[in-house]
Amino acid sequence: MVFEIAQIEIVAGKAEEFEAGVSQAIPLFMRARGCNGVKLHRTIEHSGRYLLVVEWTTVEDHMVHFRASSDFQEWRRLVGPFFQTAPVVVHTELAVHSGQFI
Amino acid sequence: MVFEIAQIEIVAGKAEEFEAGVSQAIPLFMRARGCNGVKLHRTIEHSGRYLLVVEWTTVEDHMVHFRASSDFQEWRRLVGPFFQTAPVVVHTELAVHSGQFI
Numbered sequence: 001m002v003f004e005i006a007q008i009e010i011v012a013g014k015a016e017e018f019e020a021g022v023s024q025a026i027p028l029f030m031r032a033r034g035c036n037g038v039k040l041h042r043t044i045e046h047s048g049r050y051l052l053v054v055e056w057t058t059v060e061d062h063m064v065h066f067r068a069s070s071d072f073q074e075w076r077r078l079v080g081p082f083f084q085t086a087p088v089v090v091h092t093e094l095a096v097h098s099g100q101f102i
Numbered sequence: 103m104v105f106e107i108a109q110i111e112i113v114a115g116k117a118e119e120f121e122a123g124v125s126q127a128i129p130l131f132m133r134a135r136g137c138n139g140v141k142l143h144r145t146i147e148h149s150g151r152y153l154l155v156v157e158w159t160t161v162e163d164h165m166v167h168f169r170a171s172s173d174f175q176e177w178r179r180l181v182g183p184f185f186q187t188a189p190v191v192v193h194t195e196l197a198v199h200s201g202q203f204i
Contacts, residue, residue, distance in 0.1 A: 003143060005153065019197050026200045037201025041105060041194035044161065051107065051194060055201065059146065092143035092153060095121050098128045099139025099157065 001036070003092045004054040004062050009084040012048060018082040022052070025078045028071040029054060034061025048084065059091050103138070105194045106156040106164050111186040114150060120184040124154070127180045130173040131156060136163025150186065161193050 010018045022040045029038045034057035041051040056062045066072050112120045124142045131140045136159035143153040158164045168174050 002146065005143070022198045026198065030200055035201075038199065039196060040198040041107070042197040044104065044193040044195060046192065049192075050197065090148065090151075091146040093146060094141060095144040095152065096124045096128065096142040097140065098132055099137075 001093070002056050002059050002062075003094075004052070004056060004089060005092055006052040006054075006087040006089045008050045008052055008087045010048040010050065010082050011084050014082040015042075015048060018050070018079060021078040021082065025075050028075050029066075032061070032066045032069065032071060034058055034065070052087070062091070103195070104158050104161050104164075105196075106154070106158060106191060107194055108154040108156075108189040108191045110152045110154055110189045112150040112152065112184050113186050116184040117144075117150060120152070120181060123180040123184065127177045130177050131168075134163070134168045134171065134173060136160055136167065154189070164193070 019040065019042075026038055029035045036055040036057065038055075039053040041053065043049040043051065054062065056066075121142065121144075128140055131137045138157040138159065140157075141155040143155065145151040145153065156164065158168075
């Protein structure tokens, strides 16, 4: 299990439309091979900055299979117009964890 | 519910000791007022870069109550020596989510 963590900066004034686009795109992720969950975090201190966190079984499920899919094109069609800059993406694995997160 | 997300850069060669320090510090968080969970993400693409994610009931539980506690001093005693630079901390709230994350 790995996490895609993408920092996304949104065009000013487009937060509501962006969030609606992500909500609409949830099924694209949830039906993708190896995708186990999606969270969109809204940053409290920085207006227009978000963290998209997607849990994948492997990095390849994201970078190879999802990125090559038509659902990725649809994802970008839904939310790409609201990007201020290109998202900055990393992948992580859990080193330590405790407690229940939703 | 809010999330503290801290980006932490570790001194080269200290990853194992840092992760052990975080594991040792888990009880400090789990007994803190308003803390519901802790995750340490190890970044795959950037050696020595971590994301610490802590779920709090409110921002004040982190910034006021935890930061003023002796347990915060103990946390910094355990892991502070491995910090390459000061952690960069933001708080977030969930805008959208779907699926089960551990």
